[in-house]
Amino acid sequence: MQALWRLGIVALATGVLATPAAGDERTYKNLPSEIPAHFAPTNAGFDFERRTLDIPMRDGVKLHTVILVPKGAKHAGMLLTRTPYGADGMGHRGDSPHLGPTLRGYDNPADIVVQDGYIRVIQDIRGKHGSEGDFVMNRPPVGHGNPTPIDESSDIYDTIDWLVKHVPESNGKVGIIGISYDGFEAMIATIRPHPALKVAVPINPMIDGWMGDDWFHRGAFRQQMIPYIYGMVNSRGSDIGWTSGYRDDYDLYLRGGSAGDIGRAYGMEALGFWRKILQHPAYDTFWSEQALDRIAAKEPMIVPTMLVHSLWDQEDNYGDMAVYRALAPRDPAHEKLWLVLGPWRHAKTWEKGNTIGAIDLGSDTGTTFRQEMLRPFLAQYLKDGAPKADIAPVNAFVTGENVWRKLDTWPSTSRGGGAPVMHRWYVQPDGGLGEAVPSSGADEYVSDPAKPVPYRVRPIQPWSHGVPDQTDSWPEWLVDDQRQFATRTDVLTYVSPVLDAPMGVSGEPLVHLLASTSGTDSDWVVKLIDVYPDDVEEKPSMGGYQLPVAMEIFRGRYREGYDKPMALTPDKPLDFRFPLPTVNHVFQPGHRVMVQIQSSWFPLYDRNPQTFVPNIFNAKPADYRKATQRIVRDGAGGTYLELPVTP
Template identity: 90%
Template sequence: MHALLRLGIVALAAGVLATPAVGGEKTYKDLPTETPAHFTPTKAGFDFERRTVDIPMRDGVKLHTVILLPKGATRAGMLLTRTPYGADGMGHRGDSPHLGPALRGYDNPSDVIVQDGYIRVIQDIRGKHGSEGDFVMNRPPIGPGNPTPVDESSDIYDTIDWLVKHVPESNGKVGIIGISYDGFEAMIATIHPHPALKVAVPINPMIDGWMGDDWFHRGAFRQQMIPYIYGMVNSRESNIGWTSGYRDDYDLYLRGGSAGDIGRAYGMEALGFWQKVLAHPAYDSFWSEQALDKIAAKEPMTVPTMLVHSLWDQEDNYGDMAVYRALAPRDPDHKKVWLVIGPWRHAKTWEKANTIGALDLGSDTGTTFRQDILRPFLAQYLKDDAPKADIAPVNAFVTGDNTWRKLDTWPSACRSGCAPTMQRWYAEADGGLGVTAPAQGSDDYVSDPAKPVPYRVRPIQAWSHGAPDQIDSWPEWLVDDQRQFATRTDVLTYVSPVLDKPMGVAGEPLVHLLASTSGTDSDWVVKLIDVYPDEVDEKPSMGGYQLPIAMEIFRGRYREGYDKPAALTPDKPLDYRFPLPTVNHVFAPGHRVMVQIQSSWFPLYDRNPQTFVPNIFNAKPGDYQKATQKIVRDGNNGTFVELPVVR
């Protein structure tokens, strides 16, 4: 007889085995379970109440929503964030009875919420985490790209309508705030808004995924976003993580082949959004019709909106400035659009932000933004008794000078509107950079797709929102020292003489390349860099530092139009013109201005095979060929960068 059977007989004989519990579990009356069937934790010491509700939308889908009310709240404004990242986690960390610590973390301005007694509302967007419905990445507005009766704007409208009717502790005023994807939600809320939506604050929002935000930059695919797409789309809970087995992403993506090959190796053909990316490598109507700057430009401006831009935003450094350019000319009286430009990386606004990478910013810029700009701005629209906020239309931090400027317009250097002057800085012989048009000549390098230029010092870690104090973390790579790349033979470097007086730049630098390739396609990467003196007394580690001010990539096949990919004529000098990201910087005396030019930026961007193929996602190993690149100097018509210089 088996030992377990003998033990069971003995137990029954002793009368210690009770009848099966509900669900088939065994219970023992002489030593019962110590876990109650139901347990309700007390809220002793809590200074807030947490409610969860599934709010019905117009099509019957219910969206999971977390509502946090300060204890004793009456006639309080509501501050809404909609997110694909999990409202339950963002809506209470669970380790504190106090609202401030409970909210501390991603996309929660906890100090402002507590100080002004806002009701905090966080909602899972359609199809993610606790919400019903189907998930569509950056769901387009109702129209050609969305033939359904619902979109993000309608979901936001229905959510606000429910909140003002069912949260009696509120004053019926709602604001919306968010960073990144949540910033996209904050921006799209201003399209066909509910009357109770009084203010919007899109921070580093996803606006145009092809032109310069998450998925592409000027046609080059942001390959290291593949794990993000993988994790966002493969499940409702985003709980199937990306695994690679590589310490260095450079090796992973180089050995993986094309970006399309890598996706196939991970089974991403099952992911709807990935299939859309593969099918739309050019800037066709799929992308242009859902670009929020273009949509907002056609809509009435009814919601006061503060756009927040980070100068070193490693993920979304295009969209907020594009929206500002679209809307500001329609708001000459400065009543609907405000702009903040800060010295931050993506999502740095809720932190102390007195440094970024190796740079000391001279003050706590994050707290300055929240307390002196954001707090009075929100209060004006959400609190019953708040005075009109004395907020300049543009608040811009000047890097290199480490000062805030209050401006009426952007770009500008003074309150009354000191517009920048576009000044040409030419590529010169022997690696010089100057303001005088040079004689004819050229500089060559060989671009080899088998040995692409890394965008960081290796080993390169996977995309992550990891801690910025980790050497291999993603968030602050845009301020990495560029010296290591200047030593490569496939990177051209042009540097000015030492400056004898400060030079400010404010706005978008413009790249004018006159260049040829021996291939039939090519990428061009241009970097604007501030070169520190060899000796820096106050911080010796900054001696000779090459600080990136603005860097961008352009895929050559789109030279004739972003929607018109075309092969390049081998060895024929062609003009390429494109902007660099927004700058607001002072090159100090003793510093030098540098421009670097290269043809790969890996593995952040996928490799250009340098042989024209209809779709680079489907490039084959044989398509990847070396090419000789030539940067041409030709007086006023040659290669130069126009800097928006302010005095």
């Protein structure tokens, strides 16, 4: 038997058994495939119907669209989201026959869709995933740096026109909602809108990528967004991932050189949007012409819009407030514009929101927003016969006090009240901070590009807008304890006496920096911080916590104008003025107010070489030099923060 087995092996190896005899009728016949050419699942037991189709645009390009229709739907409103992140993934969870679990995840208000029976529509934008056409990052509106007749507004118009004609279960009313890039789509939908578009909800939208959203902040490049750009633009399906081999992004970007060098190492010159970034480091017409707040300010206000802002948004903390500032004066009767300010990170709105980082918010802020604000707002415009929503024009969560406030305008001291009063808080000798005008003097530190100040405790995780868990805390870094940085010799710290009464701050704090550098260019980072008492009885782990309330960076070369980069005069005190992000916070009795000042925030932002070069993306190793930085006290004209204080 063993010999026969060995013989069979030899026969197989030599092909003796594999070769049929001449004339054998069994020669080369295959068994029929068990996979059908087309298979349509019955979806037995599902409480919704999933339709996938390609909707034609006016130029013939077809956009891949997923439509989820609740079983038995009649005269239902439609809720649209347009995305570059994959409509199939956002509208398909194969482990459940129920619509709610199917929609759970990024950018899906699952509870509201199910509760109010909306038809959910999710579409791949032009050039991404299943959609035809060419992808352009944040494609500008026609006439604003876009010479073609096609833009996102025209694609949204054509999509809505098709939906109201071909979805028989609908009532012909469409709303659009989205976060981040999808929020950009929701905002741009309000420009030249289709008549069936009844409501828009841009959440944390990308509005001005240079001034303060994803790509730059006041001229400083957000280099940890390089992997995002790489993944978005390298393929239609975003299926070529970024790999670095580094455990700590601090090492990756420090050893990589300039941001331009890092891009070159990864072959990013082949990516169209990256080339635009390299060519437009200043706020020239390329950026200003496509800033949506500027564009919206010149367009008719037609679509009722709810802007949703996250007070600790680590990605897009500029744009929605810029839109509000542009549009609110045009809507004194509060008929077209609403604002929500929540205590969240980017894209936190679909979660419970009881906490952010180590901070206890005291309630389920996410559910409160969805059920008490968003749900009635959408229903008013999308559901037949729904009552008018009883929602204040501004709904603002007060951090530090952990309450929601209903206001008529923003910023405001109360409903029907006036604006907060600006108070100057001066840097004082010996690291003090207060409202008294200080004597003249200066504090200094050495800023070394070879040892930049990290923006969070190392090892620093890569960029991510995923849901944070035990291994991914990046999305909530804006509430990180700042104590580790106060100990560095290249960070100046100023702190007030202990407060004996609560102090509310609502609006944009303004930085007035009188400073000099021994170099010819410099970055300035200013942080407004709430310092907890050393003894916090209800939560001892919060003792001494330094909670960032608002932080921002400013690239010194733009002090004469964001479109006019200019070298700084070495060792000459100059004025640098810029706003911090929007705050709505109460400093409680027993707490102290702190300001930290530094000249790098790495690796989130690229290093300033501190030697003026025409384009920092092309800075060479020899350009990166140490500089002595001086923060000047000069009486009332020295360095101070203006805080918008409420009674």
